[in-house]
Amino acid sequence: MTAATNPAPLRPKSALSETMARLLGDKPLVRLLICLAVLVLVAVLAPVISPHDPLKAVADLSNMPIGSDGLLLGSDNQARDLLARTIYGTRISLVVAIVPTVAATTLSVAIGLLAGYAGGRVDAALMAVLDVFFAFPIVLLAIAVAGVMGPGLLTIMVSIFVVLLPYITRVARTSTMQVTQRTYVEAARSAGAPAGAILVRYVLPNMIGPVLVYATTLIGLMIVVASGLSFLGLGVQPPTADWGAMVAEGSGVLRGSPHVTFVPGAMIVLTALLFNLIGDRLRDLFDPRKGS
């Protein structure tokens, strides 16, 4: 704090900007975030960077090998450009994993705050309801949702949202309970602060760290889950390019042309790994035992 040279205005920095500065000072995390940014760019700029239309047969033959004439990654079983399909598949995989996880996290934090802070009967009632959701296996749930809404992107997202809700809420609730016991919350109560202010200013900013770390790790897992559901035909329908569906399509020619399966498969693994590594790194950075 260079107080002498920089006479501080009243609000020069927030807890958020200070946390951001700390995260961006961590080199391994920055590298991982750059990888993520590249992935997001690929998804956003798909129409610009894709060499071909992902839905049209552009090759002379189906299942052409990697490095074939004009097709960097070869072609799939319908003679479509594998590279173009992989690029377009990024869009669906990211959306289908990130959107429901973010939505579930938002609702979970609200429920977790309420349950963890209020305790007692409110807590017991909310948790009992969520325990019902715990009982849903994701594939069965997705099949049920697909039965109502038909297979598609929304079906997968709804299923993931419902399945994640109880898990993230548990973490949010535990984290809230821990923070609620800290003396500064007691101090805020002893100072007459209203419950709303205590929750927003004292509990929320101090409980959110572990929840965000957990949710980030879950995104990685959900990419795999979403691909699995697509593989089973519950997700986007052909001919739309989706990594899980591509793996399913390639599985028929796995013996002769393994790359048709392996390319989207590798993307699933790498993307899931990327989110897991980011989650792990965040966990390390937020771990109070390691100090700051």
Next chain:
Amino acid sequence: MKDLAQVEPILNVRDLRTHFEIKRGKLHAVDGVSFSVNPGRVLCIVGESGSGKSVTVMSLLRLIRRPGKVTGGTAVFHGDDLLTMSRQQLADIRGDRISMIFQNPLTSLNPALTIGDQVSEGLILHRGMGRREAQAEAVKLLRQVGIPSPKERVTDYPASFSGGMRQRIMIAAALSCKPELLIADEPTTALDVSMQAQILDLLKELQAEINNVLVMITHDLGVVASIADEVMVMYSGKVVEQAPVREIFAAPRHPYTQGLIATVRALDDASRPLHPIPGTPAIPLGQRMGCAFAPRCGFATDQCRLETPHLELVGSAHTVACHVKPDPDRTHV
């Protein structure tokens, strides 16, 4: 206390009872505690861990959480009972006319808010000040409690302050609305000795300036000697002795108080043998009979084991709950 009846006490607690429902039964953490404090006085509540000191003051502000419950008594603050008034009334009093300082300065400040925000929170909440005005006032308060260059540091977070500094910030926040009653729960326990003395001096100085009441919890008799006007000794959820500070040290009448003072004297003076109080503190669980201290007391009689002693007047303002009331000269137990 009756002799001082012409002065209206700021806080008058009668027969306060707080129970905790735990698996093994009812824990009588506070079991019929009564005391009152007059304006401008410092009351120290003394006792070992688990004697009910903290629960007593937490009960006054209704900060007891499940499985604890205040089950009886009154706590009259300026004519209103803190224990029965509406939540809104209580919220208006908390932090404004009564405020509290906690033991561990490292955990009692919110790490996500600047110190200026925390010190000015009460002013915004209870005084209706705007942000800017409150922050300016916070700078003044921080200067008053001895934070160097407060104007620059008001936007820093608690993490960039030491333990002693954070306790000063807590004090600034607690005193922001000039409370008539300040409760300090072992404010110096987590600090090193030189810092303890500074914080005590600061508290004394500010207390004299605002002329409010300070109720301080401590287990450190050194702290008691340096700051208290009145002393209340608690054991196992009950008050065992209460007297002006000079009398407590000169003529303690309860064997437990005598034991506490004897151990401190022994520590000060290496030639005296150390007489620790034998045994461990009684757990106030379930139905109780007789004096809670009897199992550890060298003077205990059959009456002590069967009949619960009640507070009796033994001096003009000195009460003690003991059947034997041994002479202060026979200090060891």
